[in-house]
Amino acid sequence: MSGFPLRNRPMLDPALLRGDISETARQLASRGYDLDIATFEALEAERKRVQGETQELQHRRNTRSKAIGIAKGKGEDVSALLAEVAGLGDALKVNEQRLADIQARIAEISLGIPNLPDATVPVGTDEAGNLEQHRWGTPRSFDFDVQDHVALGSRRGWLDGDAGAKLSGTRFTVLRGELARLHRALAQFMLDLHTAEHGYLECNVPLIVNVQTMQGTGQLPKFEEDLFATQVGDTRRYLIPTAEVALTNLVADEIVDADSLPRRLAAHSLCFRAEAGAYGRDTRGMIRQHQFEKVELVSITRPEDSVDEHERMTRCAEVVLEKLGLPYRRMLLCTGDMGFSAARTYDLEVWLPSQQTFREISSCSNCTDFQARRMQARWKNPQAGRNELVHTLNGSGVAVGRALIAVMENYQHADGSIGVPQALRPYMGGVERIA
């Protein structure tokens, strides 16, 4: 067993697994997930049978018990009726246990199945299959040898990986002085932009969440090794890998009014990732850290609005880079490169002069009803007269640490000083350059 109190909440529409399961399996295969159809169908058949038997037993018990109650009320002798139900309880208990076991096994499989890719997503196995959508800005040409952010940062002791390693280990960094201030300015700027101009509601959320919350957005049970965990007494909690977890789960187990949609939420938060699967990658500098900051955008929408909202949200992230004057490109991720919960994802990649390449700085995903089903997040559809699942979207708007790197490298001068983008100067006391 996984050790998690798994909710019996599938991630995909159960109808997709009971109906044309081979078509569903084909779509899942396109993103590298191998659905064992035979096993799943066998479990489903078994479940159906045992559930039927269990319900039949429950029905018998209920009717007999009711008869006993009525007979007693009339003062009749109930010993014959009691004899009739003898042994029924034990049989029922056995069946209920069997049913629970089967359902747990089904849940374990269901919870590990990723979202179905949208029909417009290109098929591919890795990032090489991603499609560039457009570019913005022109990478600056330098008339001197560019330095990377590590060199630029260590010159004045602004960026100190050794100090981070001493305190915590690898992939931790200490920022100081003007660079720490620039980092803070970036976060303030982004959050202000999204709240003041893009209509997002600023939120400040817990960084430590419970198991159910992690399960709601899909981090658990499958990706526990990517998370930092806490244990107090026998209560286990997890540090959020992104504010998406907290913001999206705000609607878990809620039935929201139609006129409150779309809900647009933004938060600046710390993020914690174990980076278990990335041992050799980006070990230099602060590109890939265990702890970093991010401004996150989350939208909760009606199902029919999520496609448009995805475009809108991605634009909100792009505007951040444009206002900062950072060249970037938008990539449509292929099936093999998308995250677990996403049906469709755009990545924004920012230009890093030291690497002469674009590096991911934002990821905007439409999760359709995938997370909503698991969270049981619904809205009242006035037309259908029913409670239906909402759609959830999330996007970075944008990663603060990586934005800092991008600013350092793109705005560097020959002497190692760093220009402050126009948009950040109000947050830097008007300073135009840090040196």
Added chain:
RNA sequence: GGAGAGAUGGCCGAGUGGUCGAAGGCGCUCCCCUGCUAAGGGAGUAUAGGGUCAAAAGCUCUAUCGAGGGUUCGAAUCCCUCUCUCUCCGCCA
């Protein structure tokens, strides 16, 4: 950390072992009456899952009264554990 109280349907609020999925009220929906921005009468009004059905509707079964477990032929009601909320005390950024 200590002491106490509580958790019932969209909301309020009854219900301490038996025809309780749950009285009553509010709200909401539909109908009727009323020449009317008032009042009255009637009906309806939880969610999820299974089965049946081509499907929907319908019918039917099961589960759900904070969560999990227990006692019992039978639990909203009794017992245990947990979570959360409120009040008071202590501590604290």
